[in-house]
Amino acid sequence: MTLPLDRLPPARASALAGAYAASVAGARRRGLALLVLLLALVALAGFAAEVRPLTLAENIRNFTAYIAQIVPPLTLSNLGGDLAAWYWGLPKWLALLGETLLMAYLGTLFGGLAAFALCFAAASNLVASRAVRFGTRRLLEICRTVPEVVFALIFVIAFGLGPMVGVLALAIHTAGALGKLFAEVVENIDMKPVEGLTATGASWVETVRFAVMPQVLSNFASYGLLRFEINVRGAGVMGFVGAGGIGQEFLVAIRNFYYSDVSAILLLIILTVIGIDLATERLRHHLLGREAAR
Amino acid sequence: MSRDALPRSAPQRSALRRAALADLAGLRARHPQVFSVPLRRRLLVAGVVAGLAGLALVAMVRLDFSLLRILTGLHRLGEFAVLMLPPSPEGQGLVFLKALAETLAIAFLGTLTAALLALPVALLAARNVMPNVFLRFTVKRGFDVIRAVDVLIWALIWINVVGLGPFAGALAIACSDFGAFGKLFSEAIEAADRRPQEGVTAAGGSPLHRVRFGLLPGVLPVLASQVLYFFESNTRSATIIGIVGAGGIGQYLTELIRVLEMQQVAFLVLMILVTVAGIDWVSGRLRRAIIGAPA
Numbered sequence: 001m002t003l004p005l006d007r008l009p010p011a012r013a014s015a016l017a018g019a020y021a022a023s024v025a026g027a028r029r030r031g032l033a034l035l036v037l038l039l040a041l042v043a044l045a046g047f048a049a050e051v052r053p054l055t056l057a058e059n060i061r062n063f064t065a066y067i068a069q070i071v072p073p074l075t076l077s078n079l080g081g082d083l084a085a086w087y088w089g090l091p092k093w094l095a096l097l098g099e100t101l102l103m104a105y106l107g108t109l110f111g112g113l114a115a116f117a118l119c120f121a122a123a124s125n126l127v128a129s130r131a132v133r134f135g136t137r138r139l140l141e142i143c144r145t146v147p148e149v150v151f152a153l154i155f156v157i158a159f160g161l162g163p164m165v166g167v168l169a170l171a172i173h174t175a176g177a178l179g180k181l182f183a184e185v186v187e188n189i190d191m192k193p194v195e196g197l198t199a200t201g202a203s204w205v206e207t208v209r210f211a212v213m214p215q216v217l218s219n220f221a222s223y224g225l226l227r228f229e230i231n232v233r234g235a236g237v238m239g240f241v242g243a244g245g246i247g248q249e250f251l252v253a254i255r256n257f258y259y260s261d262v263s264a265i266l267l268l269i270i271l272t273v274i275g276i277d278l279a280t281e282r283l284r285h286h287l288l289g290r291e292a293a294r
Numbered sequence: 295m296s297r298d299a300l301p302r303s304a305p306q307r308s309a310l311r312r313a314a315l316a317d318l319a320g321l322r323a324r325h326p327q328v329f330s331v332p333l334r335r336r337l338l339v340a341g342v343v344a345g346l347a348g349l350a351l352v353a354m355v356r357l358d359f360s361l362l363r364i365l366t367g368l369h370r371l372g373e374f375a376v377l378m379l380p381p382s383p384e385g386q387g388l389v390f391l392k393a394l395a396e397t398l399a400i401a402f403l404g405t406l407t408a409a410l411l412a413l414p415v416a417l418l419a420a421r422n423v424m425p426n427v428f429l430r431f432t433v434k435r436g437f438d439v440i441r442a443v444d445v446l447i448w449a450l451i452w453i454n455v456v457g458l459g460p461f462a463g464a465l466a467i468a469c470s471d472f473g474a475f476g477k478l479f480s481e482a483i484e485a486a487d488r489r490p491q492e493g494v495t496a497a498g499g500s501p502l503h504r505v506r507f508g509l510l511p512g513v514l515p516v517l518a519s520q521v522l523y524f525f526e527s528n529t530r531s532a533t534i535i536g537i538v539g540a541g542g543i544g545q546y547l548t549e550l551i552r553v554l555e556m557q558q559v560a561f562l563v564l565m566i567l568v569t570v571a572g573i574d575w576v577s578g579r580l581r582r583a584i585i586g587a588p589a
Contacts, residue, residue, distance in 0.1 A: 044399070045399035048395050048398075048399035049396060049403055049463070051464065055456050056455075059456055059457075060455070061453045061457050066451070066454055066455065103353075103357065106357065109350055141567075141571075142567065146566070149446075149534045151531070151553075153537075153547070153551045154551055155371075157370075157552075157554070158374060159370075161361065164363065167357060167359075199310060200310050200311050200314060232440070236444055236575050250447070254451075266443070269447075270439055270443065274438050
């Protein structure tokens with residue numbers, strides 16, 4: 001397929017190569033400087049994070065050995081029995097997994113409702129008062145910057161152990177994260193319906209209800225589903241601090257070296273997360289597809 | 295936009311509103327479709343709302359929600375809030391700063407490692423680079439599996455390998471981000487413009503030339519902006535990784551919360567807020583510079 005191209009005369013070729021080198025010299029210099037800066041930062045960070053490549057190289061066997069250890073002894077001759085032994089705690093684990101999913105659901109729902117209540121106050125096209133917007137935005141920012149596990153740690157002491165704490169922690173974090181996204185959606189709406197309602201003298205609440213909400217609801221639902229998926233992952237580790245879900249069981253298994261339990265629970269978590277992932281993705285495409293078709 | 299935001303309503307002044315309200319019956323008769331929502335749609339909405347609420351109710355019963363516990367808990371939270379004031383390091387300022395630096399280092403190294411490792415693998419998962427369906431599918435599912443494991447779980451696994459400390463944390467972040475980057479990168483690569491690549495191929499370039507000169511210059515800015523975004527969110531993740539003993543500020547946070555040293559807790563939380571806001575600002579500027587620059 002190659003076309004017979006004529007080679008350039010050497011003088012012409014070197015002139016072109018020189019011109020090319022001159023034109024990219026600046027970009028190259030900048031790239032080099034950036035690389036040096038990056039390497040310096042890596043060295044600094046490596047020092048601060050106590051990176052020990054030698055330890056890693058020495059112990060990387062441990063990683064593979066660990067993986068090998070948690071793989072359950074399954075034999076073909078006794079597959080049913082081995083599977084039953086591996087998943088000896090299946091009813092208990094499934095119940096905990098269900099609890100985890102319910103935690104994620106409630107956390108997303110409550111957080112989503114709070115975000116819904118707050119997002120209109122943070123949108124610059126609906127609220128003229130700078131103070132209200134500033135206050136709402138800072139509140140949302142605090143809710144989403146403090147990690148949910150930190151909220152859970154504090155709530156466990158205040159409310160006592162249990163899944164309710166996990167739900168509250170997830171809800172607060174979700175409110176912050178979704179509130180920001182919702183507000184951005186609201187700021188990108190078509191303002192013509194809003195102007196129309198304002199012209200008829202509708203109140204602020206009526207304007208939001210009839211001019212804004214029809215435009216944003218499907219986007220809100222899509223972001224909510226995305227957050228649900230993230231929260232399933234988050235709810236899975238809430239048990240690490242005693243806030244319910246399957247995390248507690250997993251932590252016990254990993255700390256006490258119950259190797260086959262570790263792999264069994266880990267596999268359950270992975271399958272659940274991937275399942276939820278696929279399901280919400282389909283639902284989201286459905287929601288957004290309807291929006292696009294309108 | 296903010297200048298001409300909605301005026302706080304003026305119902306009395308609007309003549310249009312008065313006219314419309316006076317002629318409400320006429321309007322109803324002339325535009326029936328605006329006033330009546332089809333029954334099917336109404337049932338659908340009611341069904342969805344009832345389903346969501348019902349599930350929430352079931353969940354609240356299953357998870358032992360109790361109003362009494364919430365009220366006593368809120369009361370105690372109020373006490374904590376009072377105890378938090380004023381936030382103060384109580385002589386541990388330097389220790390906290392060192393832990394914060396460790397946290398940043400964990401986030402930085404983890405993100406960078408993940409990005410460097412994910413780029414070549416993401417090429418294998420992109421439709422326009424890798425024609426082999428089977429390999430592509432395997433790599434993509436591999437990313438999904440890695441992504442499904444939370445960063446705290448990765449930290450627990452790595453602690454078994456390299457021992458307690460921030461190194462395990464950096465490895466954990468690198469692992470969980472590897473999955474996320476792999477997915478995002480391969481999607482960005484699939485969305486890349488085909489024309490430069492066709493140009494390189496037409497000029498006689500090899501497939502490697504095509505990727506290097508036709509593909510990468512176009513997608514690198516997008517990828518860099520995603521990496522910066524993840525660095526931000528990883529700073530947040532790195533603050534909690536200490537809870538399982540993988541270094542950073544989370545260690546102190548856990549301990550201090552457990553012993554109710556609320557003033558120091560408040561100080562730490564403030565430190566985290568300020569740091570994240572700072573990184574937010576810097577990476578936002580960098581992102582705009584990268585995206586805005588002609589690629």
